[in-house]
Amino acid sequence: MNLLRIYVKSILRGRKVLIYTFLLCFGLIIYVPFIMIMLRSVGKNWFGRLWLPPELTLDWYRWAVEVTKIFRITANTLIIAVIAVAISTLIGIPTGWAFGRRKIPGKELLMAMILLPRMIPPIAYALGIAQVFYRLHLVNTHFGVALAHVAICAPYAILVLSATIEGLDERVLEASAVCGANRFKTFFHVILPLILPGILTSIIFTFTASYNEFTLTLMTYGKDTVTLPVRTYLAIGEGYWEVTSAMSIILVIPSIFVLFMIQRQVTPEKLVGGFKGV
Amino acid sequence: MRRGSNLRSTGVTLSLLLPGLVCFFGLFFYPMMVTVVRSLRPEGSDTGWTLVNYISFLSTTKARSVIVLTFMLSLSATLLSILFSVALALILRKKLGGHRFFRLTMLIPRVVPGLIGALGLLLLFGSRGWFNLLVMGVFPFVEKPIQINYTVPGLILFYTWLYFPFTALTTLSALESLDPGIEEAADVAGANKWHVLRYVILPLIMPGILAGSVLTFMAAFGAFSIPLIAGGNYRPLSVEIYKQIDLTPARWSAASARAMIMAMLQVIFLTIYMRILRRRSR
Missing domain, CATH: 1.10.3720.10 (MetI-like)
Structure with a gap:
């Protein structure tokens, strides 16, 4: 509760940095899942600890069209x-x-x-x-x-x-x-x-x-x-x-x-x- | 004459209402009754009355854990949504640059199908997702990916992601219809910002928070698609119902009994929830 109080207090003091960090996190958590889906749908051989897929492909879309009609x-x-x-x-x-x-x-x-x-x-x-x-x-x-x-x-x-x-x-x-x-x-x-x-x-x-x-x-x-x-x-x-x-x-x-x-x-x-x- | 025209007017009203009533009774009330009757029939038979479907479910220890899980998930998601929504609404109220964009962003989880949202979250929080890559990159002591998918905290997070817009929207609109004079008065009277928030703003926007959080609670309680694909071994009531008819042969009576229990619990929880929050806001 005390932590929350400090948090709210600092926001209310108009600390723009904090506010924009909050909004940035909010935007990220809403949009990043879709970016993940997007990357997964065009990525190939994406294993291990890689941030981006190493190869790009449209195969999965072709599959989606052909296999799943x-x-x-x-x-x-x-x-x-x-x-x-x-x-x-x-x-x-x-x-x-x-x-x-x-x-x-x-x-x-x-x-x-x-x-x-x-x-x-x-x-x-x-x-x-x-x-x-x-x-x-x-x-x-x-x-x-x-x-x-x-x-x-x-x-x-x-x-x-x-x-x-x-x-x-x-x-x-x-x-x-x-x-x-x-x-x-x-x-x-x-x-x-x-x-x-x-x-x-x-x-x-x-x-x-x-x-x-x-x-x-x-x-x-x-x-x-x-x-x-x-x-x-x-x-x-x-x-x-x-x-x-x-x-x-x-x-x-x-x-x-x-x-x-x-x-x-x-x-x-x-x-x-x-x-x-x- | 007067009576005649009155009767006629009633007739017109009724015939105007008719499509809506037909829809309600045909597509909601009658199916509900079918479910009630089905839940009281022995499995696979169309005659006879029995309570065995209810008793055999409720007497297991699993029933209690399923109900507790459903309740806990939806309540935690609701509380988390309230905390998040109040902070978000307080920020968006100030109409900073780009607030329109964030207002639309707030709606995204409700506009896209829940399944897709859950899929994206599963990918993001998976052991190879960006979240774990970030955590492992920033904190060197975290060596193994954190397991979020298919855990209870993960489910709460997913529920919150999907259902917070109800709370956020009503909170925001309550906050924006607030008379700025009230805050100024409190300010002039010497209250600091925290006190203004705690004793002036929050009590005033409580009805808005209440209305929205009820929607969040109801949606989370009835959530089906998310726990179905992201629940793993944790099955709330809705998935439990579906699993009964997904079996071969389908157990319609067992599923119906569980559905009735769910509907009744929903009504009971809602009544209690409204009552508690009403008392709070008074």
Whole structure:
């Protein structure tokens, strides 16, 4: 405790050196694992106490493409993510509307209920989903895996969209009605453009969630619906660390790219938080 | 007439809510119930009721060590995350050069798949990883690589790496919404920096820390992919559940019973955790 006190004290005294050392360590511990993966994926004959691989090669990427059929797996992952995003958005818009603009008795409680799948460990209901899907023959279909992802993605979509829809200005809707637009027209020409940023945010978040989802996929995948995270896991089990690293780089680059791309448009903080004070 | 329109409005609300409710009941509630029923059936049979799946797991000494391990891992990771997040948030608050970059850096562990993060950490802290090369280079008395992977401290470190962003983000946003006048007032009143931090800032941002650390705790408690590949011989509950259905023949009832125990423990721990922290922050 005393040590901590001295530590905090010195930081508070504005010692820039200490602060930057802290930030440097922080940056290092976050990014160096990815550098390690990157080096492992292009290194050859990297044994013993060497800081860098002695020879460079792209063999592991070739292996990843040829042996693990990474293009098909990427296609699987994307198809599943697109289906999951579409279903979640279609669920999110009406339900978000109900939460944002209609009077519902016990709204808070209902919202907490909808968010429950994010509180309970996924493995607990993934077991049930697997059993139900086996019975319905949904296992090993793209639609089935995507539907399992919806269990995680839909709460995200509902949360983001209800916040967006709640922020709609009532007067705009009234103006539209006064100008003689019917409900249909109002929805497509007034409401939809207004909530489009919210829908985009929701799409990005649900897509990321589905793209990275592992637990639910592991319980419902089959040989035709292997996704990138599952394939990475299987490759780690097989012990091919170099090939696994190559696959991981292919898997991780879109994620980081998306993060840096969207940081100006949407506050990526929401990706992590999302709860209003639990 | 009035009653009619009321009814109609309720109908509209319900039909708007319907997709969300169908999703909740179809993809969460019903599977949960299936798990409950399965956990009460004898292994491999669809009829009969029994508690044997719970008893046979809970009566072993292994059950206790698994539960203690799960609890200890997630609690230590949460505490470590809080310590780290408060320091990080206090620094990032000052908006030094490059703070935007570090804000994004903070999100990286949550944006990339947990498996990849764990893989990178395993490579970094492995016996041939950069961490051990650095330690052996700097401290001449360290001759053998330090074993971090597949140990409990290593797992705690991995958990913290993966789940601290929840705590860090809420702490940072609580800190930034703080009225600067309060600190100035404490400063004027003659409190030194440590006292300002201890008695003014920390109590005020406690709700933020609490909200974030609950998320960290829940995520760490339910962590699955990390202990699966980086746990070695240490198996928390989630991996223990998965191992049951990874067997041939799969033991669905045993797995379901463990899953129910896990879900119940999660709810109990959360209630206790919230209560303790609420009392603290008061």
